[in-house]
Amino acid sequence: MSEHTTPATTRPSDRKRYKRIAYGLLGAGILALWIGIATDRFVLGVLLYWAGGLGMGLVQRFSPVDLYDERDTTIERKASLTTMNVFAYLFILGAPGGLALQESGTVELPDEFYGAMWTLFAVSVVFGASLLYYKYRT
Amino acid sequence: MRNDISERRAETGESQADLAAAVGVTRQTINAIERERYDPSLELAFGLADHFDCRIEDLFDPTEEDR
Numbered sequence: 293m294s295e296h297t298t299p300a301t302t303r304p305s306d307r308k309r310y311k312r313i314a315y316g317l318l319g320a321g322i323l324a325l326w327i328g329i330a331t332d333r334f335v336l337g338v339l340l341y342w343a344g345g346l347g348m349g350l351v352q353r354f355s356p357v358d359l360y361d362e363r364d365t366t367i368e369r370k371a372s373l374t375t376m377n378v379f380a381y382l383f384i385l386g387a388p389g390g391l392a393l394q395e396s397g398t399v400e401l402p403d404e405f406y407g408a409m410w411t412l413f414a415v416s417v418v419f420g421a422s423l424l425y426y427k428y429r430t
Numbered sequence: 431m432r433n434d435i436s437e438r439r440a441e442t443g444e445s446q447a448d449l450a451a452a453v454g455v456t457r458q459t460i461n462a463i464e465r466e467r468y469d470p471s472l473e474l475a476f477g478l479a480d481h482f483d484c485r486i487e488d489l490f491d492p493t494e495e496d497r
Binding site for chain 1: 454455456458459462468470471473474
């Protein structure tokens, strides 16, 4: 039965340490971006921000321990689903509702409304594509 | 899902952190399983059963709601 055993090499202290490094790199990147904006060195700030984000991704990908366990993944999945549901309702109800209000002359929709609706549409398309991909893979 | 992990852990004198390290998850995950707020994956359930040297059905007792 030992082939079913979850790897026992991940010590909590290691996981915490690597998580701190990963989030520390991202935090340093964000700080560098703020400083870059404040000191009018925007390009340098963005480069350092990207470096921080990339560093975080590399630590998460290549750290010798798993930074997240199955419960973390389940929580993230549930949070993603809730987020998608919230934005799906915003899109499904908001797009026609906003247009109806505009047509009836109740409100004058700003350009940002159309930008937001196109963004939600793009997110829905990506979600649908991901869903199909995993449906046919699983 | 109802389980007796905390009782078995008490028998062996292990802390949640000890058990978590042994099966490769976080202490919070063990805590959530013991409080019946999280159902482990099949892989983790096998890992826990291996750890306590018993069968999965000895550890977990699904209620009608779980089925």
